[in-house]
Amino acid sequence: xxxxxxxxxxxxxxxxxxxxxxxxxxxxxxxxxxxxxxxxxxxxxxxxxxxxxxxxxxxxxxxxxxxxxxxxxxxxxxxxxxxxxxxxxxxxxxxxxxxxxxxxxxxxxxxxxxxxxxxxxxxxxxxxxxxxxxxxxxxxxxxxxxxxxxxxxxxxxxxxxxxxxxxxxxxxxxxxxxxxxxxxxxxxxxxxxxxxxxxxxxxxxxxxxxxxxxxxxxxxxxxxxx
Numbered sequence: 001x002x003x004x005x006x007x008x009x010x011x012x013x014x015x016x017x018x019x020x021x022x023x024x025x026x027x028x029x030x031x032x033x034x035x036x037x038x039x040x041x042x043x044x045x046x047x048x049x050x051x052x053x054x055x056x057x058x059x060x061x062x063x064x065x066x067x068x069x070x071x072x073x074x075x076x077x078x079x080x081x082x083x084x085x086x087x088x089x090x091x092x093x094x095x096x097x098x099x100x101x102x103x104x105x106x107x108x109x110x111x112x113x114x115x116x117x118x119x120x121x122x123x124x125x126x127x128x129x130x131x132x133x134x135x136x137x138x139x140x141x142x143x144x145x146x147x148x149x150x151x152x153x154x155x156x157x158x159x160x161x162x163x164x165x166x167x168x169x170x171x172x173x174x175x176x177x178x179x180x181x182x183x184x185x186x187x188x189x190x191x192x193x194x195x196x197x198x199x200x201x202x203x204x205x206x207x208x209x210x211x212x213x214x215x216x217x218x219x220x221x222x223x224x225x226x
Contacts, residue, residue, distance in 0.1 A: 002024050002025045003024065004022045004023070004024045004029070005022065005023050005024065006020055006021070006022055007021040007022065007023050007101075007105050008020070008021045008097065008101065008105070009021075010095055010097030010098070012032075012095065013094055013095065017032055017033065018032075019031070019032055019037070019095070019097070019098075020032075021101050021105065021106075023105065026040075026108075027039070027040055027041055028040040028072065028105070028106055028109065030071070030072070035146075037071075037146070038071050038072050038074075040072055040106070040109055041208075042207045042208060043072070043074040043208075044205065044206055044207055044208045045181065045205045045206065045207050045216035045218065046071065046072075046074035046075050046078075046143055046181060047074050047075065047077070047078035048078075048203075048205045048218060049075050049078075049141055049143055049179055049181045049218055050067075050074075050075045050076075050078035050079040050082070050141060050179075051078055051079075051082055052179060052203060052218055052220055053065075053079075053139045053141055053177050053179035053220060054079060054082045054083060054139070055082075056139070056177045056220060056222060057138045057139050057175070057176070057177055060138050060175075061084075061086060062086035062087065062088070063083065063087050063088070063138040063139065064087070064088045064089075064090070064136060064137050064138055065079055065083075065087070065088070065089045065090070065137065065138065065139045065140075065141060066089075066090050066091075066092065066126070066129060066130070066133075066136075066137045066139070066140045066141065066171070067079070067089060067090070067091045067092070067141045067143070068092050068126030068129075068140070068141065068142040068143065068144045068159070069092075069093060069126070069142070069143045069144045070091050070093035070098050070099060070102060070121070071098070071143060072102075072106065072109060072110075073102060073106075073109065073110045073113055073114075075141055075143055075181075076089065076091055076113050076119065077110070077111070077113045079141075080113055080116055080118060080119070083118065085118070087118050088118055088120070089118050089119050089120065090120045090122060090129065090137075091119065091120070091121050091122065092122050092124050092125065092126035092128075092129045093121065093122070093123055093124075094123070094124065094125050094126070095123075096123050099121060099123060102114060126142070126144060126159070127158060127159055127164065127167075129171075130159075130164075130167050130168055130171045131167050131171075133171050134170050134171060135170070135171070135172070135173055136171055136172075136173070137171055137172055137173065137176060138172070138173055138175075138176050138177070139172075139176060139177045139178075139179060140168055140171060140172060140176070140177075140178050140179070141179045141180075141181075142159060142178070142179070142180045142181065143181040144156050144159060146182070146183050147180070147181065147182025147183050147184065147186060147189075147217070148160040148180070148182060148186045148188075148189040149186065160180070160189060160192070161192070162192055162195070162196060165178075165192060165193060165196035165198070166196055168196075169196055169197055169198065169223055172223045173223075174223065174224070175222070175223065175224075176222075176223045177220060177221065177222050177223070178193075178198060178219075178221040178222075178223070179218060179219065179220050179221070180218065180219045180221070181216065181217075181218055182216065182217040182218070182219070183214070183216055183217075184215075184216070184217060185202075185217050186217070189219070190202055190219065193219060193221045197223070197224070198221035198222060198223060199221065199222045199224065200219060200220070200221050200222075201219070201220045201221075201222075202217060202218075202219055202220075203217070203218045203219075203220060204216070204217060205217075205218055
């Protein structure tokens with residue numbers, strides 16, 4: 001069996017932990033301690049985050065999406081694949097190292113997604129983008145941390161608490177969608193979404209996208225048209 005090789009380590013801003021980029025042949029893994037946060041062979045649920053959200057805003061001719069968390073680019077590539085030429089996608093990634101990995105060791109996985117004219121990469125906390133851009137986005141896609149309960153960085157919880165959801169709703173245009181990925185269910189978060197004024201659909205998807213792998217959860221939370 002081909003052994004795993006450590007490619008790089010990056011400290012998580014505002015936290016004690018660090019991410020490790022690992023490679024085994026043509027397979028990549030990003031880990032926090034013993035927890036595997038993502039694997040290049042398991043892209044189904046992250047891709048579904050994009051396709052489900054884009055389906056909800058299909059009638060918008062020139063949609064503007066905000067993706068929180070670049071990761072291995074699964075969500076970005078899936079969005080680019082279904083959106084037209086007039087779309088705009090802003091990706092907010094807090095860790096410069098993750099962007100460097102995308103342009104370096106994992107460039108074959110990302111293909112031309114980072115150079116696509118519709119893509120804009122910002123090395124910034126997605127929470128800052130949300131708070132500074134009222135009524136800007138048709139969809140906000142959050143694949144930050146392990147879901148509504150932080151694993152890598154405690155500050156990420158602020159995206160999913162009542163004030164964070166209020167800010168996300170304000171950053172959406174009428175009829176916009178907040179889509180959130182999670183490694184598992186979270187009834188308390190579903191309740192908070194409803195209390196924040198969203199119409200919520202909770203979707204269970206497989207990690208591989210083909211009927212296999214762990215079950216993950218995606219919330220599709222729609223802001224009502226006004």
